[in-house]
Amino acid sequence: MRCEVVAIGTELLLGQVVDSNSAWIGEKLAEAGIDSHFQVKVGDNIERVEAALRIALDRSDVVICCGGLGPTQDDITREALARVMGVALERDPEMVAVIDAILAGRDRPCPPSNARQADRPVGASFLRQTLGTAPGLACPVGDKVVYAVPGVPHEMEDMVERAVLPDLVARAGERATIRSRTLRTWGLAESVLAEMLAPRLEYLDAAPGGPTVAFLASGMEGIKVRATVKAPTEAEAVAALDAEEQMLRSILGDAVFGVDDETMEHVIGELLGQRRWSLALAESMTGGLVSSRIVDTPGASTWFKGGVVTYASEVKLNVLGVGEGPVISEECAVQMAEGARKLLDTDVGLSVTGVAGPGRQENQPVGTAWLGVALPTGSEAVHVRLPGDRVRIRQLAATSVLDLLRRRLLALGPQ
């Protein structure tokens, strides 16, 4: 069964509001095993809403439209649905009473325009509201159906979960479960990762019914490799994902740092926690970014002590005890990491020094960085070249230095 989402509202087209409703519904449909091939945004214009609904009904079995159910003149979803169904609108006296009761409970004046929300196309049924004043609608069109739900996200989510999805799943009859799992990688270029995965993707393409694998470059979050399976039961889906994860890990090796929602910071926290080691930072080019990402990680206070932002070169010397010499260098990165470790009295020190731009520094090109790590077992620094503008270079440097620590901690073996 195919379900199309139509989001209604001029503010969505003007970019005043980002349409996150369609993404939320798309995720729920995928979880329920229902295909969604198109999602459309259209403004508060009755002819264009009608046109969008007709195109959607032409290529999909079911349409969910969000928004345009409010009490004002802008809210034209009900009229557009009546046109598509070829019927009149009628006002439902029982729903008028329901809306009056909701508004009375809020101690708010009840303007007559709210009664518009009790209108429905002849032959449509209401989806009861539990949060806002606007009821939803289920509108049969031939053997297809259009559901209309409010555009306010929490009202929409409540109505879709409570009234629309169960109905959809029942209509779809026997259905499959769709589950996916994301492996998060760092350190491989997208094209390198593509070449590594190519034989596996070709194999999966030739074996219909098996998992599908796709990957997505996600900036400082790395490249995400997602396996998706469709199976008759939850248990079979999970078993197939377990097997595919194992296969993908054997191909990608230690480039895989986490699964699903695990961030790099989270993984670092786990690895440090195993050894009861604490961390201090010395940040130059990243200017506090690594630190601010770490403190957003739940539980970071058990392993993160703090750091020094040495944006001016003299601070590297005076506060961290770095020696004279070039600051975009292996020596400086090592001394910064060691200096932070010593100053904050931690087990591990980590440092970033480099050129975020806009111009060259110490005759080094923009994107040059040295990442330093000081462990109880010794210190070192590695060189990287990062692409993008200064914001992106900083983000990539932040994840890169955390990944360096991850690899060094893994290399120490299990604790």
Next chain:
Amino acid sequence: MRCEVVAIGTELLLGQVVDSNSAWIGEKLAEAGIDSHFQVKVGDNIERVEAALRIALDRSDVVICCGGLGPTQDDITREALARVMGVALERDPEMVAVIDAILAGRDRPCPPSNARQADRPVGASFLRQTLGTAPGLACPVGDKVVYAVPGVPHEMEDMVERAVLPDLVARAGERATIRSRTLRTWGLAESVLAEMLAPRLEYLDAAPGGPTVAFLASGMEGIKVRATVKAPTEAEAVAALDAEEQMLRSILGDAVFGVDDETMEHVIGELLGQRRWSLALAESMTGGLVSSRIVDTPGASTWFKGGVVTYASEVKLNVLGVGEGPVISEECAVQMAEGARKLLDTDVGLSVTGVAGPGRQENQPVGTAWLGVALPTGSEAVHVRLPGDRVRIRQLAATSVLDLLRRRLLALGPQ
């Protein structure tokens, strides 16, 4: 002229990524006075991308499609465009060389799949890439045109502003100019700001053809008050905006900290620069967030020396010389600001200490913060209570401490 946006990517339909690109493009089109009646999301499927492009070309004059220009097998935008144009794809040797040069600069191996990004439909022209490896495409279809741009937001934004919008505006010929200006405020609750502006908004409502004014709560960026005018010429639009800005400033006073893209960090840099003063930070609850926002500001290296992240309480004592006692306190905030000022040898020290959550600390509720400022003229700290979850509390604390410095520097009078 009507422009439709087609966002390509299965991850958008599945809700794994929210399509913010279309909203961004929609905003730019509106600013340029170009109508956008529909925006569509479609997955990585060549037949469906082709169908979406044909529908878009049928009802709009211009189409911008985002995404699907990468090097992998998933990336089918080029093929779909060739089908819509009824032509073959050809590989451009000059673009192959450009892509090779970009990848060589990154010290990364250059696998053959990247050469796919040098393919273009016969008759299409490239839009040069300045950030990623994928060039864009301008594809004539009859008297209409489809622009294809990357799906990575910063690459898309760069290419649309640099190459697509100027071309679109030229194609649109004579048109009304729509211009807007945003006053950025901090320190007033939304309801207070609404009351202050109510008489002005009523006056403007009753005077059609004049500016429209709207406001939008924007988290750590404050509440934005936007005036928009439509006028026959650029000069008339700017004159009307100048007059409206003056009126709004007379109402909102020093709550207005900046205009349009001016961030709080930018304003602080201007004020410190006037006195040739330097800044050091001591961050506890914000964990480096203030610092990382500052270093994203162009020119920050002339006034920002760095800071200390004192996430563990002992670091406040050992590194900043704060005395024993509660750390969520006025005394601690003052000593942190003074300690950072002394340690980094700057004119100004700024500090944040407080409870970001999830639990209470020192029996203080979540959201409690003390903001400290140490100037050559003396030190002080102020108390604030901030709403939201830990991420939001940190963001609000970061802007609040910068606003404290802004107000103290303004109070010192012109230099």
